[in-house]
Amino acid sequence: MHFVTGGAFNGKKAWVKDNYACAKWISFYDGDKLPKTLENSSSQRIVFEGVERWTKESLEKMTIDEARAHLRNCLDQWLEWENAKANRSMIIIGADIMKGIVPMQKEERDWRDLTGWFYQDLARRSKRVDVIWYGINQTIKMGE
Amino acid sequence: METTTSITFITGGVRSGKSSFAERIAIQKAEEIGGSLHYIATGRATDSEMRLRIKRHQEDRNKSGHSWKTWEKETNISTLATEFNKKDVILLDCLTTMLSNELFAHEADWVEQRLEKKEVFQRIWQGIKEIADYSNQVVLVSNEVLNEPILPNELLVTYSELLGKLHQKIVRYAESAYLVEAGVPLLMKMHVQKGG
Numbered sequence: 273m274h275f276v277t278g279g280a281f282n283g284k285k286a287w288v289k290d291n292y293a294c295a296k297w298i299s300f301y302d303g304d305k306l307p308k309t310l311e312n313s314s315s316q317r318i319v320f321e322g323v324e325r326w327t328k329e330s331l332e333k334m335t336i337d338e339a340r341a342h343l344r345n346c347l348d349q350w351l352e353w354e355n356a357k358a359n360r361s362m363i364i365i366g367a368d369i370m371k372g373i374v375p376m377q378k379e380e381r382d383w384r385d386l387t388g389w390f391y392q393d394l395a396r397r398s399k400r401v402d403v404i405w406y407g408i409n410q411t412i413k414m415g416e
Numbered sequence: 417m418e419t420t421t422s423i424t425f426i427t428g429g430v431r432s433g434k435s436s437f438a439e440r441i442a443i444q445k446a447e448e449i450g451g452s453l454h455y456i457a458t459g460r461a462t463d464s465e466m467r468l469r470i471k472r473h474q475e476d477r478n479k480s481g482h483s484w485k486t487w488e489k490e491t492n493i494s495t496l497a498t499e500f501n502k503k504d505v506i507l508l509d510c511l512t513t514m515l516s517n518e519l520f521a522h523e524a525d526w527v528e529q530r531l532e533k534k535e536v537f538q539r540i541w542q543g544i545k546e547i548a549d550y551s552n553q554v555v556l557v558s559n560e561v562l563n564e565p566i567l568p569n570e571l572l573v574t575y576s577e578l579l580g581k582l583h584q585k586i587v588r589y590a591e592s593a594y595l596v597e598a599g600v601p602l603l604m605k606m607h608v609q610k611g612g
Contacts, residue, residue, distance in 0.1 A: 279562030281580020324565075372564025380565065405595065406580070406587040408604055 273354060274363045275394045278404035284365050287404050288319060292363055300325040308346055310353040316360050323366035323394075327387045336382045343390050351397060364394055368403075420607045421548045421589045427558045428596030434557055435509055437594070437601050442507045442555045443482050451503040451552055453484045458514040460490055490517040494543035500551040508547075511558035511586075514540060515579055519571070537578055541585055558583060560595070 278284050296315035298304045300322025306329070310318060330339040354360045370388045375381050395401045401413035424441055428434035446453050455477060461467040477484045484507075489496055493514070500506060508514075518536045548554045558579075566576045587593045593605040 279560070279580070280566055281562055281577050281584075283580075283584045368563045369565040370563065371560075375565075384565070405604060406583040406593070408587060408593070410604075 273351065273394070273398040274361070274400045274402070275391070275398040276363060276365045276402050276404060277368050277391060280367050280369075282404050283407040284367070284404045285321060287402075287407065287409055288363055288365060292317060292319065295319045295363065297321060300329075306330070306346060309349050313353070316357070317363070318361075319363045319365065321365045323364060323390070324369050324387050327390055328383050331379065331382055331386060336386050339386055340389055343386075344393060347393060347397065364398075366391055366394070419589070420591050421545060422551070422553045423544065423548050423586060423590040424553065424555045425558070425583075425586050425590040425593040426555065426596060426601070427560055427583070427594070429560050432596045433599035434596040437596050437599075438507055438509060438555050438557045439477065439480070442505050442553075443480070445553045445555070446482070446505040449503060449505075449552055451505050453482055454500065454504055454506045454551075455484045455486045456493060456496065456506060456508045457486055457488050458490060458508070458510065458517060460517065490514075491521050492539065492543065494539070494546045497543070497546035497550045500547060502552050504551040505553045505555070506547055506551050507555045507557070508544070509557040511540075511556060511582065512561065512579065515575065515582070519575060519578075533574055533578060537581060540582060544586065545589075556586060
């Protein structure tokens with residue numbers, strides 16, 4: 273798993289497209305839902321885009337604790353799929369929404385907290401993590 | 417390899433020390449070439465506090481023993497380009513203010529937003545490029561504002577998208593790019609000249 277983050281409109285998608293050809297894209301911005309399982313996927317390389325919006329969406333249906341457990345559960349399932357075959361890989365793109373002033377509204381605070389926690393889960397379990405800054409990547413984690 | 421232009425891009429958070437670092441870079445460049453220093457002020461003196469801040473900044477710059485020529489230009493900076501020559505170093509502070517000036521100057525035509533977006537992008541990018549072509553070096557200061565949720569407001573989304581795309585474009589063409597954190601400049605990009 274490769275986690276790609278960075279601010280909004282920083283060129284994350286373009287960077288992933290340049291670095292990973294022939295992938296199946298599952299994007300919030302194309303109206304895709306967050307998949308619970310990837311077992312039915314025909315592609316061996318999957319890109320998830322818009323994680324920061326799926327976290328928000330999940331908070332519409334559940335509490336922050338439930339959402340965190342739910343996302344972790346999804347992540348377990350995806351990793352199980354990825355680890356089942358050597359040629360499988362996942363690239364996950366999530367915008368950094370965590371560096372502003374603490375929002376006044378609880379829903380906004382929850383969204384930010386949930387997203388930050390989930391990114392920590394993603395980074396911990398990824399082999400590689402990159403931050404994209406206006407098209408330039410900085411590799412902040414590279415496992416063997 | 418893409419061609420680079422003589423632009424140094426500097427960004428950072430509020431009060432990160434990016435402006436002082438940008439001034440140092442500009443002074444250093446001017447000394448290297450025995451050139452003159454120019455400052456393009458994009459801020460609008462809309463109230464007395466702003467006027468005072470602008471005045472204090474001007475005094476600070478001139479107190480440092482270097483003399484700066486100040487150009488006040490809120491929009492359409494490309495019209496300044498022909499004022500400069502290869503002995504001039506230009507400091508432009510900052511891009512975020514210029515972008516809001518450009519967007520709000522044309523707020524009335526906001527219905528034509530999609531058209532407007534491209535136009536604003538081109539106007540700003542061409543302006544920067546032209547000034548860089550005429551002068552020796554443009555030192556460009558901007559802000560890190562894209563790492564928080566963008567409010568679901570059309571104008572803010574457009575502003576963020578334009579700023580992000582301008583930053584990407586500038587970084588791609590800049591000779592060097594820095595991110596200033598708590599006064600410490602982190603070098604993000606440096607174009608090494610080949611041959612010689």
